[in-house]
């Protein structure tokens with residue numbers, strides 16, 4: 001029996017999504033033995049350093065150790081949240097497969113009487129660590145106090161039980177994958193909080209020359225998800241931005257047309273540049289690049305640069 005070792009971080013979410021991936025792979029390849037190997041990343045070891053790394057634009061502090069394990073053949077497939085994966089893979093590695101995306105939206109979880117974003121009282125305290133969510137929240141409701149909230153999903157939910165926050169914002173996908181969908185109070189529509197590029201999608205990364213494993217991983221590839229996230233990630237890459245920028249992107253496909261929406265914001269929400277592009281799904285990469293060029297013409301670079309500086 002062939003054995004494929006699947007590597008992941010050890011958080012509740014990372015393990016839940018990796019178990020889901022392995023279950024799907026096992027359906028397609030019943031005669032293959034899949035093993036899960038957990039790996040500790042810099043992000044796990046040193047949560048304190050996270051803020052500083054983010055400011056320096058250090059990408060991939062969730063993925064470096066996992067990619068090293070792939071390159072050294074300690075694992076064969078790495079499972080990542082796509083939105084945390086840098087837009088370019090290191091030499092020798094590739095994204096072999098992108099399974100079907102779950103809900104890309106952000107959600108609100110609030111205390112009693114704080115269960116809808118639009119209905120929160122003046123000055124309500126909303127927890128999030130994402131600069132994108134912070135900027136878009138302030139643009140929608142300048143009165144809100146956005147308060148830093150870090151940690152994995154369990155930590156963030158526990159924080160809401162304390163005094164500091166009235167409500168918190170998380171990705172729907174994380175709660176769905178950890179079977180906590182019932183905790184969601186409101187799905188915030190993308191016209192208020194445009195999701196992060198790739199949010200709700202996973203990536204299976206392999207060694208670029210490992211044809212057997214690539215074939216295994218590709219069995220659960222989803223073309224529609226791939227077109228959508230390619231448009232979103234090309235947009236992000238075209239802006240010269242990473243996952244720590246106040247940038248949202250969301251692609252949808254209807255009637256054979258892919259529509260990509262992109263937003264770039266000032267950190268304090270005082271300005272948001274919004275634009276869309278649309279075309280054939282097969283042109284997803286060009287649509288993303290065109291939208292980035294369009295937004296750069298409209299002054300997006302200055303907003304991204306200002307956010308990077310803090």
Ligand SMILES: NCc1[nH]cc(CCC(=O)O)c1CC(=O)O
Pocket residue numbers: 081082083084169170171172173174198199200201
């Ligand atoms: N940056 C943390 C992170 N990376 C992926 C997810 C879960 C959602 C997803 O798969 O997109 C989360 C948590 C969150 O944003 O609430």
